[in-house]
Structure formats: structure tokens, C-alpha cells
Amino acid sequence: MGFLMNCPECDAELEIPEDVISGEIISCPDCGMDYEVHIKENGELELKPAEIEGEDWGE
Amino acid sequence: MKVGILGASGYVGGELLRLLLRHPRVEVSLATSSSRAGDFIHRVHPNLRGLTKMKFVPPDPSKITDECDLLFVSTPHGVSSSLTPQILESGVRVIDTSADFRLKDPHAYVKWYGMQHRCPELLEKAVYGLPEIHRREIRDAQLVACPGCMAAAAILALAPIVKSGKIERNRIVADFKVGSSGGGAKPTLASHHPEHYGVVRPYKPVGHRHTAEIEQELRILAGGEVSVAMSAHSVNMVRGILATCHVFLVDPLSMIDVWRIYRGFYRDEPFIRLVREARGIYRYPDPKIVVGSNYCDLGFELDDDHSRLVLLSALDNLMKGAAGTAVQDMNIMMGWPEAEGLWDTGLHPI
Numbered sequence: 001m002g003f004l005m006n007c008p009e010c011d012a013e014l015e016i017p018e019d020v021i022s023g024e025i026i027s028c029p030d031c032g033m034d035y036e037v038h039i040k041e042n043g044e045l046e047l048k049p050a051e052i053e054g055e056d057w058g059e
Numbered sequence: 060m061k062v063g064i065l066g067a068s069g070y071v072g073g074e075l076l077r078l079l080l081r082h083p084r085v086e087v088s089l090a091t092s093s094s095r096a097g098d099f100i101h102r103v104h105p106n107l108r109g110l111t112k113m114k115f116v117p118p119d120p121s122k123i124t125d126e127c128d129l130l131f132v133s134t135p136h137g138v139s140s141s142l143t144p145q146i147l148e149s150g151v152r153v154i155d156t157s158a159d160f161r162l163k164d165p166h167a168y169v170k171w172y173g174m175q176h177r178c179p180e181l182l183e184k185a186v187y188g189l190p191e192i193h194r195r196e197i198r199d200a201q202l203v204a205c206p207g208c209m210a211a212a213a214i215l216a217l218a219p220i221v222k223s224g225k226i227e228r229n230r231i232v233a234d235f236k237v238g239s240s241g242g243g244a245k246p247t248l249a250s251h252h253p254e255h256y257g258v259v260r261p262y263k264p265v266g267h268r269h270t271a272e273i274e275q276e277l278r279i280l281a282g283g284e285v286s287v288a289m290s291a292h293s294v295n296m297v298r299g300i301l302a303t304c305h306v307f308l309v310d311p312l313s314m315i316d317v318w319r320i321y322r323g324f325y326r327d328e329p330f331i332r333l334v335r336e337a338r339g340i341y342r343y344p345d346p347k348i349v350v351g352s353n354y355c356d357l358g359f360e361l362d363d364d365h366s367r368l369v370l371l372s373a374l375d376n377l378m379k380g381a382a383g384t385a386v387q388d389m390n391i392m393m394g395w396p397e398a399e400g401l402w403d404t405g406l407h408p409i
Contacts, residue, residue, distance in 0.1 A: 009337070010318040031318075032337035052337050 061088040063127035066134035068092035073104035074382035082400035091118040124149035160185035160204035208380025210269040212302035216372035219324035299346025344373035353383035
């Protein structure tokens with residue numbers, strides 16, 4: 001069993017696996033944002049938005 | 060339970076038949092049509108071939124009350140109000156998909172529909188049949204008035220933010236792109252293929268009738284006046300509506316605030332989906348994805364530079380905009396599982 005965190009973009013519940021490691025990507029099922037997991041020295045978890053490529057129809 | 064459909068040869072009537080013929084708790088006992096009486100149903104609605112061998116019958120009020128426990132009415136505006144009082148007197152419950160009982164104010168019918176209402180005493184008794192707003196009243200209603208298709212799209216998009224009190228209630232703009240089936244089954248020059256194919260036709264830039272019911276319902280939620288300016292465009296699709304609503308914030312909101320407002324309002328709603336994806340090609344609601352289903356997809360985006368919140372709503376005008384909501388209302392009235400007979404998803408690709 002893992003634990004829950006809230007999506008920083010849309011507040012949905014994100015399931016974080018118990019054995020999560022720094023650098024792992026977690027996706028939000030509701031808004032589709034990707035987060036890179038960062039484990040701090042004190043063991044706290046931080047979610048950093050990962051880059052998402054957009055579309056460009058303007059050419 | 061036996062159900063009938065008055066005006067079953069139109070597009071909404073066909074969609075009601077499609078849903079009701081497969082509904083596990085009802086038997087379709089009659090389907091009326093003045094113009095197609097005597098014809099097999101599948102000759103008018105070819106997608107129903109093999110589902111029934113019924114024929115359309117002429118609309119005879121005394122037979123209707125003998126042969127069904129609940130009646131769906133999908134006649135042109137102005138027809139239902141001449142027949143419904145007699146039907147209701149017999150104890151048959153009515154779900155009307157026309158506009159005849161949507162508005163509470165009889166004077167509004169003169170302004171928006173150019174007619175004196177035939178039975179204004181029924182307007183107070185009729186329940187506006189949008190389950191997400193009036194579920195409790197629908198349960199006990201004898202007469203339910205289904206929302207207009209564009210009105211349903213706009214009300215569902217706007218209700219949470221209007222109720223939250225976070226926007227200027229007198230400055231709301233709602234823009235619509237509507238498929239051609241919204242114009243009904245009767246052909247006109249405007250619907251003729253060479254005239255309609257490829258259009259983005261602003262057919263009602265101001266003064267659309269659905270303004271009346273949108274403002275009526277949002278006033279109830281807001282507890283005060285609400286002003287919605289509508290513009291409607293006919294576009295090159297058969298089914299579907301996209302409503303793009305522009306509202307202006309009183310105080311700044313974050314995206315997470317907007318998510319919380321919409322999640323809170325529509326928690327546990329079976330046919331509302333929130334769509335604001337960071338990835339993929341369908342990042343916001345798109346009518347293409349809901350065609351054939353009873354879903355209304357809702358999305359939003361903040362424009363901080365202009366204190367604007369853009370709300371997007373996509374639904375199938377014949378389903379969540381008419382027949383789907385009507386069947387959802389019936390399920391609520393009968394105390395059945397609300398989504399019974401309505402679980403079709405849209406098709407993809409289509």
C-alpha cells in the first residue's frame with residue numbers, strides 16, 4: 001500500500017507507491033499533469049511539475 | 060411500466076425510442092405521429108430495424124391515457140400545451156421535451172415564443188427537468204419540462220460558478236456551436252445540403268429563446284438577477300453542442316479553486332465529467348466525444364490577464380440535450396437507478 005498526496009494543479013488524490021524513488025514520474029488521472037517526485041533530505045516528498053510538450057497549429 | 064411517445068417520428072422521438080426500446084424496466088406501448096401514422100418505426104428511424112415491429116399510430120388523447128402510465132411528449136413548441144392538461148387529468152405523468160412548460164412566467168412566452176400560454180396554471184406545477192439542479196423536485200413531479208439543448212449546456216457549465224458568487228452576475232457571455240439535428244427533422248432551405256455543408260453560420264447572434272430559461276435557472280441558484288448574453292452558430296456537424304461561456308471574476312481565483320468549485324458541485328453526478336487535461340488531443344470538452352451518450356463534459360481555463368474564466372460544455376443535443384435527460388428524469392420519477400438504460404459511452408473514433 002502506498003499513500004495519498006494531492007495534485008498541486010487540480011487537487012485530485014494521487015496514489016504514491018510506498019517504494020517511490022526520487023525522479024519517478026507520477027501522473028494525475030484527472031488533469032493529466034506529470035510530476036517528478038523529489039525526496040528531500042528529511043524524507044519529505046515534493047512533486048515538481050514535469051515538462052509537457054504542447055501542440056502548435058499556428059504555422 | 061408502459062410508456063408512450065407523442066411525436067415519435069422526429070429526431071428526439073427517434074432517440075427516445077432507441078433508449079426506451081432497450082430500457083429493462085419499460086415497455087413502449089405506443090408511438091404517435093400525425094405525418095407517418097401507419098408506417099413502421101424502422102422506416103423513419105432505420106437504426107431501430109430489428110428492435111421493434113411497431114408502427115406509428117395517430118395521436119388520439121383517449122387512447123394515450125388508456126395505453127400508457129407515463130408519456131413522453133416530443134412535439135413542436137405550442138402543441139404540448141394543448142394536449143398535456145387532458146393527459147395529466149387522467150393520472151398519466153408527462154415528460155415534455157418541448158419548450159411549453161419550461162418557463163415559470165407566462166408573460167415570458169409572449170416575449171420569447173410569441174404566444175399566449177394555453178394553460179398558465181400548469182407552469183408553477185411543472186418541474187424544470189435538469190436532474191443536476193432539480194433532482195428532488197423531479198421525483199414527485201407529474202409534469203417535467205426538459206431543458207432546451209443549448210440551455211442545458213450553458214446551465215451545467217455556469218451553475219457551479221454562479222452559485223459560488225465569485226463572478227460578476229450581470230456580465231456573462233455564452234457562445235454556442237450547434238449541429239444540424241438541433242433544427243429538427245423537417246427540411247428547410249437553410250438545412251439543404253449545399254447551403255449547410257461547411258457553414259459556421261451565426262444564425263442567432265443575439266436574442267436566442269433559450270436565454271429565458273438559462274437566466275431563470277441561474278437566478279434561482281444565485282438568489283438574484285443574472286444576465287446571460289447568448290450567441291448561437293450552426294456548424295458543420297450533425298449532432299452535438301459546444302458552449303463556450305465567458306465569465307468575469309470578482310476576485311482572483313486559482314485553477315485549484317475552480318477545480319474545487321466544480322468537483323464540489325458535481326460530486327457523484329453520473330453524467331458530468333470534468334475535462335481539463337494537460338496532455339493528449341482532447342484537453343477540453345469536445346462534442347465529438349459525447350455523441351450518442353448522455354454525458355455532459357465540462358472544462359475550464361483561467362485568463363488572469365482579463366480576470367476571465369472560460370467555461371466549456373459539450374453534450375449531444377439529442378441525448379443530454381433532450382431524450383437522454385428525459386429518460387434520466389423518468390428513472391428519477393420512478394425511483395429506479397438513475398443511469399438505467401443510459402450507460403452508452405460515445406464512440407471513438409467517429
